[in-house]
Amino acid sequence: MLNFIFALVLGVFFGFALNKAGLTKYHKIINVYRFTDMTVLKFMMTALVVSMSGLYALRGLGLITFPNVPATYIVGNLVGGIIFGFGMALSGYCPGTAAAGAGEGKLDYLIPGLLGFLVGAVVYGLTYDKVFPVISALANYGNTTMPDLWNLSPFLTILTFTLISLLLFYMIERVGWQRKESNQ
Amino acid sequence: MKFILDYIRKDEWSPYVAGVLLGLVGIAAVWASDSLLGASGAFENIAGMIGKAVAPAAFDNMYFNFIMPPGITYGVMLVVGIFFGGMIGAATSGTLKWGKKDSANSDEQWKRIFGAQTWKRWLIAFFGAIILEYAAGIAGGCTSGLAISGGMLLAPAAFIFIAGMFVGGIPTAWLIYGKRF
Numbered sequence: 001m002l003n004f005i006f007a008l009v010l011g012v013f014f015g016f017a018l019n020k021a022g023l024t025k026y027h028k029i030i031n032v033y034r035f036t037d038m039t040v041l042k043f044m045m046t047a048l049v050v051s052m053s054g055l056y057a058l059r060g061l062g063l064i065t066f067p068n069v070p071a072t073y074i075v076g077n078l079v080g081g082i083i084f085g086f087g088m089a090l091s092g093y094c095p096g097t098a099a100a101g102a103g104e105g106k107l108d109y110l111i112p113g114l115l116g117f118l119v120g121a122v123v124y125g126l127t128y129d130k131v132f133p134v135i136s137a138l139a140n141y142g143n144t145t146m147p148d149l150w151n152l153s154p155f156l157t158i159l160t161f162t163l164i165s166l167l168l169f170y171m172i173e174r175v176g177w178q179r180k181e182s183n184q
Numbered sequence: 185m186k187f188i189l190d191y192i193r194k195d196e197w198s199p200y201v202a203g204v205l206l207g208l209v210g211i212a213a214v215w216a217s218d219s220l221l222g223a224s225g226a227f228e229n230i231a232g233m234i235g236k237a238v239a240p241a242a243f244d245n246m247y248f249n250f251i252m253p254p255g256i257t258y259g260v261m262l263v264v265g266i267f268f269g270g271m272i273g274a275a276t277s278g279t280l281k282w283g284k285k286d287s288a289n290s291d292e293q294w295k296r297i298f299g300a301q302t303w304k305r306w307l308i309a310f311f312g313a314i315i316l317e318y319a320a321g322i323a324g325g326c327t328s329g330l331a332i333s334g335g336m337l338l339a340p341a342a343f344i345f346i347a348g349m350f351v352g353g354i355p356t357a358w359l360i361y362g363k364r365f
Contacts, residue, residue, distance in 0.1 A: 006217040007258045011265015012272065013209045014221060014328070019273025020194075021202035026291035033350070033357035034365055042199040043206065044331065044346075050207025051336035055214055067218050070324050070334035072341040077330075080323020081348020087319055088349065089356035091312025092291070094327040095223035095320065098313065099263045100270025105282030106290040112306040116313020117224070121231035123314065124321035128247035135322060145338040157338055169200075182364075 015100040024101035024109070026092030033089050035179045038172045045165040052161065056154045072149075074139035076132075091116070195277040210336050219258055220337075222329025223266065224320035226259040228252040297364060323348070 021043045022028045031037035058064045088094055093101060093109060095117055101109035124131075147154040171177040191197070213219050232254030235243035248254060274280045281287040288302045289295060298304055320326040323345050325334065331349070334342030358365050 003217045003219070003258060004256075004261045006213075007219070007261035008265040010209055010213050010216070010221070011262040011267075012269040013205065013212075013265075014262070015266035015269020015271075016273045017202045017205040017209065017269075018266070019270045020197040020205075021199050022196045024270055024274075027293035030293070030357055033353035034361065039199045043203040044327075044335075046200045046203025047206035047210060047332055048335045050204050051210035051332070052338060054207065054211040055336055056338075058211070058215065064215050065218075066337055067214060067220055069337045069339045070220075070330050070341050072339060072344070073324070074340075074344055077323050077341045077344040078348045078351075080319045080321070081345040082352035083319035084316055084323060084326065084345070085349040085352025085354075086356045087312045087315030089312075089353045089360065091309040091316065092294070093309075093313075094316060095227060095263075096266055096326065096328045099223060099266040100273070101290075103267035103270035103272075104274040105271075105280050105284065105287050107281075107288045108290055108302070108305050108309055112310035113313050116310040117227040117317045118231045118234065119310075120314040120317025121224075121227045121321075122235060124318045125228060125231060125235070125247040125252065126242070126245070128251065128321070129245065131322065136324075141340065144340070146340055147338060149340065154338065 014096065015103060018097050018100040019104065023097045024093075024104055024106070029092045029094075029097070030089060031181075033085070035177070036181045038178050042169060042172065045168065049158075049162050049165050052158050056158060060154075069143040069145055071136070071143050072141040073136040074141075076135040076138065079135065192276050193278075195279055206332070207336070210332060213333075217258070220329065220333035221262065222259055222325055222333060223263055224317055224326040224329055225252060226257065226263040227317055228321070229254055229257045229260050297361065 018024055022039055023043065028037060028039050032040040055064070059066060091113070093113060098109045098113035102113060141149060146152060147157050210221055213221050229252060232243060232248040232252060235248060236254050271280070281290060289300060289305045294305060316326070324330055324341060330345050331342050
């Protein structure tokens with residue numbers, strides 16, 4: 001029960017962050033794929049730097065253990081990601097931003113979004129046993145992390161990711177890795 | 185204090201500030217409830233609930249019985265929270281769309297490129313949403329459940345998925361925008 005209340009509260013902050021980042025707007029999502037607005041990338045990489053630093057620090061201090069790590073099965077992760085990008089470029093949302101946009105009162109998020117996710121979920125659930133066992137068996141490394149898989153120091157892995165992120169942010173903000181919107 | 189309140193009322197924050205907030209939410213999810221964030225799974229739980237009520241025989245399979253059992257789960261509560269979080273965010277900046285004229289086709293850029301017809305936006309968004317949910321199933325999560333949640337634990341899966349998102353998204357945007365890309 002308490003966990004459900006946590007989920008609700010965490011969800012509120014999550015949806016709030018999505019709204020304030022502007023990701024509940026169609027153009028913010030599509031424009032990352034046109035390189036005219038890199039907000040999605042800045043938002044996600046910042047969130048990753050903060051959360052990976054915090055989580056590995058807390059685990060290092062013995063304050064938390066990690067929940068089940070999402071499984072790595074290269075072909076499925078990649079093919080799923082490609083199809084996901086296709087869907088994202090069409091609709092201009094993903095399941096999380098659609099839920100937040102729906103709360104804002106955007107009916108093009110609430111109705112086709114919710115219905116589409118439910119239809120997709122049904123189709124997936126009914127075809128699961130023909131698709132998932134096959135694709136997840138290919139190049140499957142299990143519930144692993146990069147430090148475990150390659151015997152790296154988590155600290156250096158996070159430091160590397162942070163430096164890559166900062167470099168990318170610099171290139172986007174200062175070196176013009178973001179295209180100008182050609183107004184028509 | 186006034187600066188903070190003024191900032192909260194802004195329509196759009198710096199993505200870096202909003203990103204820090206999301207990062208803290210990701211940490212809090214693990215710390216407080218030993219769980220990861222994720223949105224796509226909730227729709228599987230709800231689809232299972234509806235399916236089992238409407239056509240119990242068809243939905244009596246391994247997936248809806250064991251992999252993603254129907255019901256009000258942690259993930260469903262999270263998505264309900266996201267819904268209200270979006271609502272609160274828009275309310276603080278006075279940009280709620282409930283009952284507004286442009287609520288059915290909400291984005292100016294969409295209208296400029298594809299026109300003002302609501303049915304067109306809804307049809308394409310609907311197919312996009314089906315594809316998103318199916319793809320999240322194959323990949324093992326969506327932007328929140330795999331890219332963010334997996335990435336913060338340094339799972340290779342997350343970074344492969346993010347690369348895939350761009351490999352799929354860039355050509356699609358290029359195709360549908362044509363000369364306007």
